[in-house]
Amino acid sequence: MEFNKGQKIIGIRVLRDNVIWLWKNSNSAVVIDPALSQPVVEYLKANNLNLEAILQTHHHSDHIGGTKELIKEWPNVKVIASVKEKDRIPFQNLSVRDGDKIRLLDNEVQIIEVMGHTKSHIAFYFNNNFPVLFIGDTLFSAGCGRVFEGTYKQMYNSLRKIKLLPKNTLIYCAHEYTKSNLLWAIDLEPENQNIKNKLKEVEKKLSLNELTIPFLLDEEMKINLFLRAKNLKEFTFLRANKDSWV
Numbered sequence: 001m002e003f004n005k006g007q008k009i010i011g012i013r014v015l016r017d018n019v020i021w022l023w024k025n026s027n028s029a030v031v032i033d034p035a036l037s038q039p040v041v042e043y044l045k046a047n048n049l050n051l052e053a054i055l056q057t058h059h060h061s062d063h064i065g066g067t068k069e070l071i072k073e074w075p076n077v078k079v080i081a082s083v084k085e086k087d088r089i090p091f092q093n094l095s096v097r098d099g100d101k102i103r104l105l106d107n108e109v110q111i112i113e114v115m116g117h118t119k120s121h122i123a124f125y126f127n128n129n130f131p132v133l134f135i136g137d138t139l140f141s142a143g144c145g146r147v148f149e150g151t152y153k154q155m156y157n158s159l160r161k162i163k164l165l166p167k168n169t170l171i172y173c174a175h176e177y178t179k180s181n182l183l184w185a186i187d188l189e190p191e192n193q194n195i196k197n198k199l200k201e202v203e204k205k206l207s208l209n210e211l212t213i214p215f216l217l218d219e220e221m222k223i224n225l226f227l228r229a230k231n232l233k234e235f236t237f238l239r240a241n242k243d244s245w246v
């Protein structure tokens with residue numbers, strides 16, 4: 001799929017299963033949740049790109065670990081994070097809240113608060129020829145984030161917000177967890193053909209060393225048991241079941 005004005009998003013795999021997303025045009029880039037700085041610096045310098053902004057979905061170290069070093073390299077970079085995280089993401093210089101709109105790479109980007117994984121997790125949404133969502137650790141392909149600080153109800157409501165987005169939204173999450181999520185889902189729904197097909201597709205991609213993300217919201221609706229949960233009770237059962245699954 002092609003963005004308007006030749007824009008692109010590329011993923012850099014780092015640490016065990018993190019993915020750093022770089023959204024770029026021909027001279028600038030925006031990085032989402034830089035776990036590390038070095039691969040980002042290398043890529044941007046090799047491609048002669050200025051770092052315009054760093055987007056932080058939440059404060060966990062595998063999302064903000066590279067930010068300080070990136071600020072040293074690009075002192076004018078905008079560091080965009082939740083206003084509720086001034087203590088835990090102290091280097092933020094553009095604080096945002098739910099519903100705010102900011103301009104990045106000539107696009108209007110909307111902030112959507114999605115609590116549950118943490119008490120102030122945010123997502124970034126924009127539409128550039130097709131809709132895009134950077135969702136951090138709230139939703140994964142075939143899975144969702146653990147409920148660390150928030151409540152099950154908050155996480156359930158966050159997933160409901162995601163479901164209201166256009167069905168062709170392309171979702172970029174921060175971890176490559178798809179295969180293990182699908183194995184769990186098959187344990188619960190062994191007859192689900194959609195999940196079986198997806199597992200085959202995912203195993204093929206992984207064998208070719210490709211990422212299994214981003215993913216499309218409408219395809220995800222067929223295979224993600226968390227998105228399909230009919231009510232809070234069902235969601236809570238699934239989340240607890242997944243937490244204890246080995």
Ligand SMILES: [Zn+2]
Pocket residue numbers: 058060117137
């Ligand atoms: Zn996290």
